[in-house]
Amino acid sequence: MSPLPDQLFADGAGAVVPVSPIEVDGHTMSPDRLLRYLRIKVHHLIQEQPWDSIHVVGDYDRLAVISRYEKHGKLFNWERPTVEVRGRDLAVKAFPGADYVHHYGLIISTYLAMTGRSADNVAYQLPDPVLCRAAVEQLDLALDGDLVIVGWALEHLAPTGAVWTHGPGYAWHAARLHGQRVVYLGFRHSIWGDVAGWVVGRLAELGARAVVYVGKVGALTAQTEPNAMLATGGESLIDGSLIAWNDFFGGFAAAQPGVQRGVHVTSPSILLENRDWLARHAEHAFVDPEIGPMGAAACRAGISFGYLHVVSNNLAHHYAADLSNERHRDVVQRRTVLVGRIRDIIAGRLAVRPN
Numbered sequence: 001m002s003p004l005p006d007q008l009f010a011d012g013a014g015a016v017v018p019v020s021p022i023e024v025d026g027h028t029m030s031p032d033r034l035l036r037y038l039r040i041k042v043h044h045l046i047q048e049q050p051w052d053s054i055h056v057v058g059d060y061d062r063l064a065v066i067s068r069y070e071k072h073g074k075l076f077n078w079e080r081p082t083v084e085v086r087g088r089d090l091a092v093k094a095f096p097g098a099d100y101v102h103h104y105g106l107i108i109s110t111y112l113a114m115t116g117r118s119a120d121n122v123a124y125q126l127p128d129p130v131l132c133r134a135a136v137e138q139l140d141l142a143l144d145g146d147l148v149i150v151g152w153a154l155e156h157l158a159p160t161g162a163v164w165t166h167g168p169g170y171a172w173h174a175a176r177l178h179g180q181r182v183v184y185l186g187f188r189h190s191i192w193g194d195v196a197g198w199v200v201g202r203l204a205e206l207g208a209r210a211v212v213y214v215g216k217v218g219a220l221t222a223q224t225e226p227n228a229m230l231a232t233g234g235e236s237l238i239d240g241s242l243i244a245w246n247d248f249f250g251g252f253a254a255a256q257p258g259v260q261r262g263v264h265v266t267s268p269s270i271l272l273e274n275r276d277w278l279a280r281h282a283e284h285a286f287v288d289p290e291i292g293p294m295g296a297a298a299c300r301a302g303i304s305f306g307y308l309h310v311v312s313n314n315l316a317h318h319y320a321a322d323l324s325n326e327r328h329r330d331v332v333q334r335r336t337v338l339v340g341r342i343r344d345i346i347a348g349r350l351a352v353r354p355n
Contacts, residue, residue, distance in 0.1 A: 014126040016055060019105035021113035026274040028315040029322065031114070036324035037270075038111040043083050043092065044068040046108060051121065052088040056081070056105040058096030058127025060135055060169065060189065075155050075164065075171065076186035095169075096127040096135045099193025099289055103269035110271055136198040138168045143183065143207035146174075147248075147355040149346065150185045150199065151214040153339045157346070158184040178350040183208075193268050197293030204301030210248045210355040211305050213294055214342055216312035217286040218323075220265070220278065224285075224311055226321040227334040229260050230341060231309045236264040236292035237284060245295040248306030252349045258341060260285065260311075266292030270323065278315050287315065304355070308345060310338045 024031050039047070044067055046054065064082035071078040081094040081104055094104050105124035112119040149157060162184070164171040172185045191199050200211050217231045232254055234247035242263070254261035262285020267273055273287065281287070291307050298305035312335075313322040321331050 014128070016123045016125050018120075018123045019056075019102070019109045021110040021119045022106060022271050023274065024110070024114060026276065027271075028273050028275060028278055029270075029324070030318065033322055033324040035111070035114050037322075038107055038114065040069060040324075041080070041104075041107050042069075042111045043081065045083055045085070045090065046092075046111070050117065051090045053121045053123070054090045054092060054108060056092040056094060056101050056108065056122075056124040058098075058101050058125075058131060058135075059091075059093040060095045061093045064091075064093050076188060077152065077190060079169075079189040095189045095192075095195060096132045097191075097193055097195035097198070098126045098132070099268040100190060100195060101126055103192060103271065103289070106269050106271040132195065132198055136195065136202050139170060139199065139202050139206070140167060141172060141183065141185070141203075141206050143203065144181075145207065145209040145355075146181045146183050147210045147212065147350070148183045148185050148203050148208045149212045149214060150187075150191075150203075152216060153214060153335075153342070154184045154186040156336070156339045157214065157343050177347055180350055180354055182350075191290065193289040194293050196290035197297040200294045200297035200303075200305065201301055204298070204303050209303055211294065211298060211303065212248055212346065213290065213305070213307045213309075215288065215290065215307070215309050217264070217288045217291070217309045218270075218273070219311050219314045220281055220284050220287060220316055222314065222317035224260065224314055226311055226313050226319050227331055227338065229258055229311045230256075230338060230345075231260055231262070231264075231286045231311050232307060233261050233264050233285065234295075234306075236266050236295055237281070238266045238292040238296065243292065243296050243299065245299050246304040248304040248355065249308065249345075249349055252352060253306070253308055253345050256341075256345050256348075258338075259308075259345070262286055264288070264291050264307075273315055282316070286311070308342050310335055310342075
């Protein structure tokens with residue numbers, strides 16, 4: 001492996017760690033669907049030409065080369081890692097978070113292996129936690145006991161005609177709902193895994209009283225059809241330990257039609273969710289990278305937290321819809337209906353009692 005120049009890496013970052021591709025045959029996604037998922041994520045320069053070395057680092061740098069495969073026409077969660085070219089070496093610059101850097105390294109190495117190319121030149125370097133915190137501290141809002149709704153589909157959750165105030169990498173809109181101030185907060189970049197926990201901690205510092213996360217989870221039970229149900233809960237399994245938080249929804253969300261409550265499992269990367277992983281967690285309900293870190297951060301900060309997610313895919317049974325075809329018209333239409341349900345449930349919860 002050809003080392004990249006030291007200046008490409010943040011001061012204090014960890015060692016450069018080679019990252020091997022996963023065993024595709026054991027994954028919960030079929031090989032064709034997994035490859036389709038990876039192609040959506042991998043930077044075009046990696047897909048189009050070989051490199052002597054590819055190192056994934058934690059560095060939010062929009063002045064580097066932007067991928068042609070970034071989603072357009074969205075207000076939030078459309079930015080993807082950029083790259084910096086140094087001769088025949090490539091630095092892939094992801095938003096600084098340990099889970100995201102590792103996840104993206106797995107994406108690249110597995111994509112290369114699945115397309116018949118060597119992945120021996122792929123490595124990642126975990127960012128220093130000081131860098132992670134500094135990146136999240138760019139978030140600067142004046143909060144005073146507000147409910148902050150963060151995550152996915154915010155354009156449809158916020159009031160019609162919402163005017164968004166933009167900051168570095170994020171935008172927000174404040175409104176009143178049932179007499180209470182609600183702040184809708186979205187990010188242009190991914191707040192994957194531990195980054196989401198950093199965000200909740202920062203919001204508590206800024207004065208938030210409660211945080212609700214709206215997003216997508218995978219189901220771990222075969223009977224749960226994607227894009228037909230909502231998921232909620234108050235517990236997550238993190239590294240084998242069960243944590244619980246002060247659930248913003250209490251029993252309100254689970255009492256609504258079409259909402260399933262269950263124990264969530266935190267997984268730092270979709271690539272790690274193979275059939276052995278599924279067998280170890282088959283008694284639980286949902287999986288994603290963010291809910292656990294966010295709930296743990298809320299506990300540490302002494303604020304309430306809740307999640308209300310669309311079930312986007314199923315690891316235990318192959319349905320037509322999964323993470324590789326999320327942009328299909330039928331999927332988008334079904335999720336639009338579910339987002340409307342999320343909006344109504346949040347409003348109903350606030351009407352019952354304040355945050």
